[in-house]
Amino acid sequence: MSETEAVAAAAPHAATDGDALLRVEGLVKHFPIKAGLFKHTVGQVRAVDGVDLTVRQGETLGVVGESGCGKTTLGRTIIKLIEPTAGSIFFDGKDITALKRRQMRPVRRDIQIVFQDPYASLNPRMTVRDIVGEPLRIHNLYQRREGARRVEELLRTVGLSPEHANRFPHEFSGGQRQRIGVARALALNPRMMVLDEPVSALDVSIQAQVVNLLERLQDEFGLTYLFIAHDLSVVRHVSDRVAVMYLGKIIEIGSREQVYGAPMHPYTQALLSAVPIESPVHRGRRSRIVLEGDVPSPANPPSGCRFRTRCWKAQEICAEEEPPLVEHPGSDHPAACHFAEVMNPLDLAGQAAVQRAARLAAVQAADSVASEPV
């Protein structure tokens, strides 16, 4: 016992399997592209293309990436709302990849999902009581008096009042609807939640309410989160560890401090440098990496490294060889780049120092030229 603790303390970020609640190996999801009268398959959209990851008991793993990177498909495949094309999913040590719908039911008690759009994910014809109670009914856990009490308790837990139970979704604002979605996900006392862009449809002042609610619930119920989002600031705030996705693959993964404090992959660096910072004094002082072009189509990803078409570091090898997701010298977390190197676009003090040093060097060079005997 103490030995494992010592190991865990020595390597807090290494993926030890002992505390893994969810483990995904080589996960692939391809969607066929059909065309013509007879709907022949003419290609594949490689939405998720070989993802390995581990989510540990009680942690929040943030998955961040731009639209079309496969983060939503990843979340849905993990809970088998979508059947994977290849790869394995282990939940609590048990392989759930091949489970049929009915066999999945007990697993679903343990993993629940909260969707992005609180307008589309709640049935407008059902009362809040029925929506929140539905998971209990499906699992035959709804006894009349008990059930009603449980729903009221859940509503209180997410910061709504029990009187709201008789109302319909349209009577609620976006933030309140998202609370209803969270209450529904909580109904079965899950151990893990997949949160798919849970706050991105909400206004700024309401986002923080829902983020705080999710954090409180995690503490209260010891929940494990897979938090999928495109907003780098929100992901930084909620995550213990962060995975960055690009075109169906994880290109960098590490603790929050590692990914935000010492990013290795050029794509991560570009993302971090692109986020506007809410402070005008930083204006013009940040070095900006503006990537050229758009994300290529996941139906026809570039050979080798998928990021190479937009990367300023790309060499020949990048087109030929796909870089593995491994640790590089000088870093403590894996990145999938042949030329991985720490560069932190958020380290504004560091950047200022570099600029000062460059100016100083220029001045000294000029001085030495001037003082040289002719």
Add this chain to the structure above:
Amino acid sequence: MADPVLSIKNLTVEFDTEDGVVHAVTDVSYDLHPGEILGIVGESGSGKSVSVMSMLGLIPQPPGRIAQGEALYKGEDLLKLPKRRLREIRGGEIAMIFQDPMTSLNPVLTIGDQIGEAIKVHNPGTSDAKAEKRTIELLELVGVPSAERRVKQYPHEFSGGMRQRGMIAMAIANNPSVLIADEPTTALDVTIQAQIVEVLKAAQSETHAATILITHDLGLIAELADRVVVMYAGRVVELSDVFALFKQPGHPYTVGLMNSLPRVDIDQARLEPIPGQPPSLVHRPPGCAFHPRCQLSQGRALCRSDIPPLRPFAGGEAAAHSTACHFAEELIALQAGIREAEPVG
């Protein structure tokens, strides 16, 4: 300071709905000066878009109604202009960039035809060849690669970022003196947003147009705006120079917004959300519309009874920092106590 290009005075816009009258914009006044970028920031329903759309005649009437106010553009009141004159100004001297380039471009016309049309409508007699040449120049300016080929393509052949570039090219086609950008980057991915911000900067320096930037994103405001109008529930609650605003916000709503935002460059232990929900625009709270959610008000009677007028903020550094809060000055002591040291750059 030079005379404003555009001056909005006491604008009030209402919509008649089944639930009652929606007070979308109430008594809003602000000036736009030549060459500046004026940011209008607020959440959904704050009236930030309606205030601008209504002066260009772009809200449906009915159900919309401009109850009072003026929008003076070079001495002419846009709200009183005949439709024909307003059409001449719109898309010419005052041009717009919308949030969603897919719905604001015509899917059955090529990009070239649409930009060409914008040129020809405002410069009658321009030949097709000349219009196309100018279109290609514009597309190159906004960074559309192989512009000569792409003028012949349709909007669906453009990615989201490229469409937004096309929109910007169209907006600056006639050298506008006022450019209105309504959530220009909201629908785009982060790396594409960064591209479009650069294009907007280039477009602005090319045309020297005074720009109104409507957004919910305080980060974008911090990056681009010179002055800022903060709106809440249809009213202007704060107006300030951008540096002064971020250094010492003068309205509890602005403070609340800033505290509720997670930041990408700093670890925060906890976010401080604004409690409660945005108010209904049909039944706005009496007095200051923000009082039920306000941390500063503490239930004081004045906040519940009197609508605070926009007045100079005594704690502001800039002379032109105004606030619509009865007790704004109390923020200074509060902020001084809890302010984290700004990261030195």
